[in-house]
Amino acid sequence: MNDKELIARRVAREIQPGSLVNLGIGLPTMVAQYVPAEANVFFQSENGIIGIGGLPDGMENPSLSDAGGGMIGALPGAAAFDSAFSFGLIRGGHLDMTVLGGLQVDSQGRLANWIIPGERVPGMGGAMDLVTRARKVIVAMIHTAKGQVKIVDKLNLPITSGRRVDLIVTELAVIKPCEEGLILKEVAPGVEVAEVRAATEAELIITEPVTTMELE
Amino acid sequence: MKKTTSAAEAISSIPEGATMMIGGFMGVGTPEHLIDELVRQNKGNLTLITNDTARPGVGVGKLIEARLVKHVIASHIGTNPETQRQMIAKELSVELVPQGTLVEQIRCGGFGLGGVLTPTAVGTLAAEGKRSLEINGEQYLLELPLKADIALIKARQCDYYGNLQYRLTAQNFNPIMAMAGATVYVEADELVPAGCIAPDDVHTPGILVDYIIKSKVMA
Numbered sequence: 001m002n003d004k005e006l007i008a009r010r011v012a013r014e015i016q017p018g019s020l021v022n023l024g025i026g027l028p029t030m031v032a033q034y035v036p037a038e039a040n041v042f043f044q045s046e047n048g049i050i051g052i053g054g055l056p057d058g059m060e061n062p063s064l065s066d067a068g069g070g071m072i073g074a075l076p077g078a079a080a081f082d083s084a085f086s087f088g089l090i091r092g093g094h095l096d097m098t099v100l101g102g103l104q105v106d107s108q109g110r111l112a113n114w115i116i117p118g119e120r121v122p123g124m125g126g127a128m129d130l131v132t133r134a135r136k137v138i139v140a141m142i143h144t145a146k147g148q149v150k151i152v153d154k155l156n157l158p159i160t161s162g163r164r165v166d167l168i169v170t171e172l173a174v175i176k177p178c179e180e181g182l183i184l185k186e187v188a189p190g191v192e193v194a195e196v197r198a199a200t201e202a203e204l205i206i207t208e209p210v211t212t213m214e215l216e
Numbered sequence: 217m218k219k220t221t222s223a224a225e226a227i228s229s230i231p232e233g234a235t236m237m238i239g240g241f242m243g244v245g246t247p248e249h250l251i252d253e254l255v256r257q258n259k260g261n262l263t264l265i266t267n268d269t270a271r272p273g274v275g276v277g278k279l280i281e282a283r284l285v286k287h288v289i290a291s292h293i294g295t296n297p298e299t300q301r302q303m304i305a306k307e308l309s310v311e312l313v314p315q316g317t318l319v320e321q322i323r324c325g326g327f328g329l330g331g332v333l334t335p336t337a338v339g340t341l342a343a344e345g346k347r348s349l350e351i352n353g354e355q356y357l358l359e360l361p362l363k364a365d366i367a368l369i370k371a372r373q374c375d376y377y378g379n380l381q382y383r384l385t386a387q388n389f390n391p392i393m394a395m396a397g398a399t400v401y402v403e404a405d406e407l408v409p410a411g412c413i414a415p416d417d418v419h420t421p422g423i424l425v426d427y428i429i430k431s432k433v434m435a
Contacts, residue, residue: 047242047244047388048384063386064386067246069243069270069271071308082387082419083387122295123312124312124342132338158341159337161337161338
């Protein structure tokens with residue numbers, strides 16, 4: 001199992017049956033593969049659809065894409081709508097969960113994921129709306145970036161939202177941000193707490209025994 | 217009955233330097249034929265309000281490549297390296313707005329509202345220069361309306377009164393922009409007789425549409 005698959009499998013376990021979930025582009029999109037069909041989860045894409053499904057070969061429709069512009073399928077029971085409605089779902093408290101990638105998260109659980117000033121300025125797209133008002137925000141990311149720490153004491157990149165995210169899932173650990181700081185809840189199979197600490201700049205608090213991630 | 221016209225004629229009536237809203241999300245639901253015509257007629261100096269600048273060769277990405285745009289208001293430009301290059305070279309100014317805020321600003325423009333209060337972007341770089349208000353103990357940003365001289369819209373079906381029906385995720389910003397453009401041009405995959413789109417199935421009433429163009433680019 002590679003790192004991204006491990007992260008996707010662990011995040012999938014957070015998803016409640018029957019809920020409405022928005023997955024970001026890249027790694028977060030992989031999460032859908034590990035959510036069983038019988039969980040009856042509805043996936044939203046902010047460009048205007050609930051009910052994204054797998055796409056059978058040769059069934060691409062040029063009027064049906066996800067938020068990355070990739071061709072998708074729609075399940076029976078899907079609904080399509082305009083962008084104002086789609087963001088009403090997001091800001092209005094109707095979206096149960098979003099899973100997004102991250103560039104940095106700080107000790108208060110604040111996320112930066114939309115700009116590296118002077119280097120990469122892609123824009124925030126829907127990320128600020130999603131982080132500000134999804135009912136639950138999960139950051140799914142590789143723990144470090146080419147040796148650079150990403151879970152930092154203080155952000156040096158511009159924040160996406162002042163809201164504290166609910167959970168950080170990496171290939172090393174599951175971390176829960178709260179008022180007191182970042183609580184280390186779980187480690188990946190075979191990973192020691194010391195390894196997680198070494199790869200993390202922010203202080204990790206341990207309140208209860210750290211458990212091993214369950215992935216199946 | 218509305219005026220049906222060719223893309224060439226429709227675009228020839230648009231002045232250089234117009235402020236233009238163009239529907240679409242990564243090129244899906246974008247009036248490609250009208251964009252090709254803007255490029256062919258070299259209509260420059262445009263202010264473009266659109267969700268994203270797609271990719272080079274796709275959707276509004278073609279306007280960026282042809283250097284017809286001087287200012288763009290969008291939520292995302294990351295998939296078009298040419299937009300980034302022109303922005304860094306200061307050939308193009310870019311205003312980045314959260315997607316949900318952008319569509320609400322356009323909605324305000326078309327719906328006669330003085331602005332909208334959103335919790336999105338409070339305390340971020342995108343809040344700079346904006347008024348912040350506390351309502352019931354929570355912080356909101358006041359986002360002001362956006363309007364345009366022109367809206368270029370893409371629909372699946374259009375009848376001869378201009379009633380529109382969109383398809384799947386090709387809907388996106390189109391119905392909102394159809395309310396906010398002073399003159400609205402629709403490129404439709406299919407032109408159908410009045411009555412073919414049942415009243416319940418009309419997404420945008422024809423009264424908002426000024427010019428109808430049959431798409432030559434099937435989508």
